[in-house]
Amino acid sequence: MSETDIKIKDSTASWQDGVAKTITFIVTKDCQLACKYCYLVGKNEKERMSWDVAKRAIDYILDHERDFPEKSVIFEFIGGEPFLEIDLIDRICDYIKVELYSRCHHWFDSYRFSFSTNGINYHTDKVQAFINKNISHLSIGITIDGTQRKHDLNRVWKGVEERGSYLDVVRNIPLWLQQFPEEATKVTISSADIPYIKESVLHLYGLGIHAVNINVVFENVWKDGDDKLFENQLMLLADDIIDGGYYKDYACSFFSENIGKPLDPERENNNWCGAGKMLAVDAAGNFYPCTRFAAYSLRSKEPIVIGNVSDGIDKNKLRPFLALDRITQSPDKCKTCNVASGCAWCQGENYDAAETNTIYQRATAICLMHKARVHANNYYWNKLYRKLEMDGRSTKCEG
Amino acid sequence: MLQYLVILLDDTSVSFCHYDVTKPERRLISLDDLRQGIRFGMMENLMIQFIYPDYALPQEYLDVIDTIDHSNIKPLSALDCETDIVVVDGWKYNVAKLNGAVVVLRTSWNQLSKNHNNLKGLLNVVMRLSVVITDVERMTASDHEQYKAVLELLGKDVESICLSGKSPQFNLLTDRLMLTEMNNCGAGDMTITLAPNGKFYICPAFYYENEADSVGDLNNGLNIKNRQLYSLDHAPICRKCDAWQCRRCVWLNRKTTLEVNIPSREQCVAAHLERNTSRQLMLSLRSKGTFLPDIEEIKEIDYLDPFEIIRQ
Ligand code: SF4
Ligand code: SF4
Numbered sequence: 001m002s003e004t005d006i007k008i009k010d011s012t013a014s015w016q017d018g019v020a021k022t023i024t025f026i027v028t029k030d031c032q033l034a035c036k037y038c039y040l041v042g043k044n045e046k047e048r049m050s051w052d053v054a055k056r057a058i059d060y061i062l063d064h065e066r067d068f069p070e071k072s073v074i075f076e077f078i079g080g081e082p083f084l085e086i087d088l089i090d091r092i093c094d095y096i097k098v099e100l101y102s103r104c105h106h107w108f109d110s111y112r113f114s115f116s117t118n119g120i121n122y123h124t125d126k127v128q129a130f131i132n133k134n135i136s137h138l139s140i141g142i143t144i145d146g147t148q149r150k151h152d153l154n155r156v157w158k159g160v161e162e163r164g165s166y167l168d169v170v171r172n173i174p175l176w177l178q179q180f181p182e183e184a185t186k187v188t189i190s191s192a193d194i195p196y197i198k199e200s201v202l203h204l205y206g207l208g209i210h211a212v213n214i215n216v217v218f219e220n221v222w223k224d225g226d227d228k229l230f231e232n233q234l235m236l237l238a239d240d241i242i243d244g245g246y247y248k249d250y251a252c253s254f255f256s257e258n259i260g261k262p263l264d265p266e267r268e269n270n271n272w273c274g275a276g277k278m279l280a281v282d283a284a285g286n287f288y289p290c291t292r293f294a295a296y297s298l299r300s301k302e303p304i305v306i307g308n309v310s311d312g313i314d315k316n317k318l319r320p321f322l323a324l325d326r327i328t329q330s331p332d333k334c335k336t337c338n339v340a341s342g343c344a345w346c347q348g349e350n351y352d353a354a355e356t357n358t359i360y361q362r363a364t365a366i367c368l369m370h371k372a373r374v375h376a377n378n379y380y381w382n383k384l385y386r387k388l389e390m391d392g393r394s395t396k397c398e399g
Numbered sequence: 400m401l402q403y404l405v406i407l408l409d410d411t412s413v414s415f416c417h418y419d420v421t422k423p424e425r426r427l428i429s430l431d432d433l434r435q436g437i438r439f440g441m442m443e444n445l446m447i448q449f450i451y452p453d454y455a456l457p458q459e460y461l462d463v464i465d466t467i468d469h470s471n472i473k474p475l476s477a478l479d480c481e482t483d484i485v486v487v488d489g490w491k492y493n494v495a496k497l498n499g500a501v502v503v504l505r506t507s508w509n510q511l512s513k514n515h516n517n518l519k520g521l522l523n524v525v526m527r528l529s530v531v532i533t534d535v536e537r538m539t540a541s542d543h544e545q546y547k548a549v550l551e552l553l554g555k556d557v558e559s560i561c562l563s564g565k566s567p568q569f570n571l572l573t574d575r576l577m578l579t580e581m582n583n584c585g586a587g588d589m590t591i592t593l594a595p596n597g598k599f600y601i602c603p604a605f606y607y608e609n610e611a612d613s614v615g616d617l618n619n620g621l622n623i624k625n626r627q628l629y630s631l632d633h634a635p636i637c638r639k640c641d642a643w644q645c646r647r648c649v650w651l652n653r654k655t656t657l658e659v660n661i662p663s664r665e666q667c668v669a670a671h672l673e674r675n676t677s678r679q680l681m682l683s684l685r686s687k688g689t690f691l692p693d694i695e696e697i698k699e700i701d702y703l704d705p706f707e708i709i710r711q
Contacts, residue, residue: 304657315664316655316656316663316664316665317656317657319636319656319661319662319663319664319706320656320657320658320660320661322706322710323635323636323661323706323709324635325635328633328635328660354625355624355625356624356625356628357657358625358628358658358659359658360625360628360633360658360660361625
């Protein structure tokens, strides 16, 4: 066995991870589906972004180049379902390209257009024409939750709860993979999904998807015993990934060598979430530190609007986001936690769940789930390294 | 740890800080709530500060107030020998009447920029002067330029008073000289306010802004949610800062940044202009003789907003 045979596929990091500004256009609050775990509590068919608002947002951002010093930019389009607004998006992207060029903007040739779609309209002529026009600057993720059973449990058509959307999405997967072979799919796990995790990930691998980015929801949805079930599913998944040799070419973000370690309170004190470093704009032309602070994403709090396309950004409202660190917002149990690394949080959910109107109170609804993940993750790496070691030994003996 | 209890005796009690009194009708705290408030203060070992309206209180109130050691904060119109701190709202006052007094002077920035020449006369006679710029959060970059120039002139005034052998106390320029650590308003952390409705508030500003924003009442005690956010160690910008004289107003923080623990740029820049002028004053006084030899020199810094250093 040579060095090159020891191959473990990494979870794919996104383009210009950490150095790109993400600017999100909430182009519509409408969607064909009504997913049961969807955090967007205020979805509706009325709030569609107008061209005027989109253009004013772009003009504001490009007029204030000094306020956006990041080397690169990701223009992200979300909804609802963004491809419902493909005409608008096409016009926005054309305008951005022309403006970046004519202004000699530092983002010219360092930009991406990014989409997270339910995949239903992926094959349509308009979407395909858009893809072909922009393919070298595109990243598109299709959300598919796993097997038909698992996917259809949550991702159902709006107004027809018994009709799942699996077949409508999966028919577009080959075309998508042909156009974006390196793309990952995003899977979100809620309480009811736990028993299907293993089969779902393997199913996605079977569809030819090489990277599965999978997360448990941050909301407080967990029932007693969910952590044990979850741990069990991840152990079974670990066995199958290792015994089946999938680790060489397929990645699952649940397993990572960097999670489950204590964190230094000073050196490892960064905020987890990127809220505030991103910028989102909605149909009304309001700016948010991230889409999770727009009214349609919040259950129990007022939106946090940090400006609008007419008045610009109120930098004082951004200061709390940019001053956030891990320790200041964490409860004592997290400060001294032995498995803190990789335990994530979402600033929007922190805000939504906080006892006062603050982003400085970390929600820890995922605490037991993270600990379960750490157990399974430790098991995964111990097993994988032992296997690689044994494989190496037997090759040596044969030699 | 809580140390002070502010009791607003009436809805029209004078403002001694950034907020405006937005309730024009008199509403005296009930005698029973006053008694209970004092009892609470005694049980929690708090120093009580009573805030007075501009009219005379009934004798029975004065009798109850006198059951505890306390300090009295009164408007200029109610100034008497029982006053510990007198609040002057604006620039109409008689200097002679303020001789030896501890004075809070509330002013807009615009008025301060026009009237600052009058402060030397005050500083010469009062025991202590605190100037509160009531619209500090609305100062622009050019206001800050001008504020710097005003502070420099005031620094010269303070210096000449010092050289005449007096020890003026002036919040904007001498507090920083004496301090060795943060000394801020402390609302929600060291100080709590009892309003005339019998409920507790972080400070009077929170009461006047929204009565529903209470943090407990006399029957059930205090219930300050996320209380840690009022303390310095949970203020990620301020804990890195050495403008120790800054008021660090948590109400202005919430108003401008939506978080009680995060200040606006405007509050920080104003406080740093004061800090830097205090530094010049210290250097200048030291160049002329021994001045506060035990106090460390105020360092030279190249920022006016500590947010910039935490971003680095
Ligand atoms: S939420 Fe739980 S697992 Fe995560 S850091 Fe806090 S204590 Fe540790
Ligand atoms: S100057 Fe700013 S950072 Fe410093 S104490 Fe005042 S408000 Fe806080």
